[in-house]
Amino acid sequence: MGKAFGAVAGVGAIASLVAMKRTWDPLPSVKAAGFTMVDLTAAEPNVLAVEKWRGKPVFILKKTPEMVAAQNEEQTARDIIVGDDHFLVCIGLCTHLGCIPAYRPDKHDFKCACHGGEFDASGIDTLLPPPSPMEIPPFKVDGTTLVLGEAGPEYEKMKSSGITV
Numbered sequence: 001m002g003k004a005f006g007a008v009a010g011v012g013a014i015a016s017l018v019a020m021k022r023t024w025d026p027l028p029s030v031k032a033a034g035f036t037m038v039d040l041t042a043a044e045p046n047v048l049a050v051e052k053w054r055g056k057p058v059f060i061l062k063k064t065p066e067m068v069a070a071q072n073e074e075q076t077a078r079d080i081i082v083g084d085d086h087f088l089v090c091i092g093l094c095t096h097l098g099c100i101p102a103y104r105p106d107k108h109d110f111k112c113a114c115h116g117g118e119f120d121a122s123g124i125d126t127l128l129p130p131p132s133p134m135e136i137p138p139f140k141v142d143g144t145t146l147v148l149g150e151a152g153p154e155y156e157k158m159k160s161s162g163i164t165v
């Protein structure tokens with residue numbers, strides 16, 4: 001009985017590790033001299049991809065059409081739009097004390113395990129203690145490639161309207 005339970009628990013643990021690994025898989029990308037080029041065509045809707053840029057995790061989330069339709073103006077203003085697709089791109093660090101929030105695909109939000117803070121799918125803080133939205137890194141859109149580390153016109157527009165610092 002004990003052995004059977006152990007085997008079942010082991011299978012469960014492996015399954016969740018596989019799921020976690022899949023969740024954290026980055027998209028196809030190339031790194032060069034402080035820039036990270038990410039191929040957005042490989043992104044799956046409502047599946048969080050995590051890239052690494054200058055030692056920090058960067059969340060990339062392709063939103064589903066339903067998620068986009070339900071958004072308000074503030075949320076849409078933070079989207080990176082490529083063709084018909086909307087993406088969240090932000091530094092995946094909680095703005096409270098820097099933990100890495102986890103994406104909850106069923107709720108379309110992020111939960112920070114450290115002190116319970118929450119962010120919506122646009123990276124906007126919705127439950128304290130995080131004091132502000134997750135930061136958007138400098139980016140440029142080149143066709144369907146996202147270039148992290150280079151400030152393009154879309155980023156400059158966000159910066160001038162106070163969406164990111």
Ligand code: FES
Nearest residue numbers: 094096097112117
């Ligand atoms: Fe995220 Fe405190 S570090 S809630």
